[in-house]
Amino acid sequence: MEALGGYPTKSSAFRAKLFKVLLSVALCMGSLYLIQNKLSKSRKPKDFYSYEVKDARGRTMSLEKYRGKVSLVVNVASGSELTEQNYGSLQELHRELGTSHFNVLAFPCSQYGDTETGTSRDIEAFARSNYGVTFPIFSKIKIMGSEAEPAFKFITDSVQRIPKWNFWKFLVNPEGQVVHFWKPEEPIEEIRKEAIVLVRNIILKKRQEL
Template structure:
């Protein structure tokens, strides 16, 4: 089983099989418009612009599960991303990414790229402390911990690596280049 077994609804309501992205290197990321990590949209777009002609695509999945930081409807999310960050990589409809209602794709991603910790990453101690104080249940499994968790997928649809929220998009660049 790989990511091509899944489908998801694009932000415009169209259902799309992820098989559409077969042969591309992908970054799959859960996003939010009112998060301290929201400026990562800018660098994600820069990575997309830099590598899209070499086979990189980015799939953004808005999510409102973390601090209710994505309260808008799909159209509002799309407009925000385009106006504020020039986002033109594919955005999908809002989904849950953790818990019993999580989109099956995100269950698959977290099973294949377990949580590797936060405290050893720049900025990770603060997020870890926040989660420990406010959501200790988030730290007990491999589920997504916060907005802007990024998963790198190879051209065959295999999950290669997970990058936590505190890791900047350009921290992935060397791994992206290796797959392209």
């Protein structure tokens, strides 16, 4: 409705002003959403060491502490027919190559039958007391399905393979990229050869930087 003389009423002018304010707010909110979405995507982990996981006691920890080293990531189990053989050989490899340049990183998983039924702390205590394991054992995780642990999903996505049983092994280089994987029946000697090459490269690089 217009006032006499063709001028807009005060109410219509107020509505027009309010519309402009609301439009401006909407545009600002849209811009903020786009910026936030872009930042969120830019923060998406790009390598294995960019992730956080939980240790056997449920404490959140960053895998960044292993950046610059070689890691052998393994889905372990306490009650598998492969447990004794693998825990022994993994501990030997962990001790041989040393934690300065190499670590075995164990992720218990309960999705393969009844081979890992205890709590994360039970699993850690079992491995320590029965096999003298000194390498890190993290909280029990899921590898398959929508609840898969993000750090381990990065591993399986990298090689386009999901473990079909316990003790699959994935070799991660110092930059956090998966460079090789082995099924449980494959000999530890093959893994040792690949790991030694990466460890030697780290040592040579450090010497060149001195």
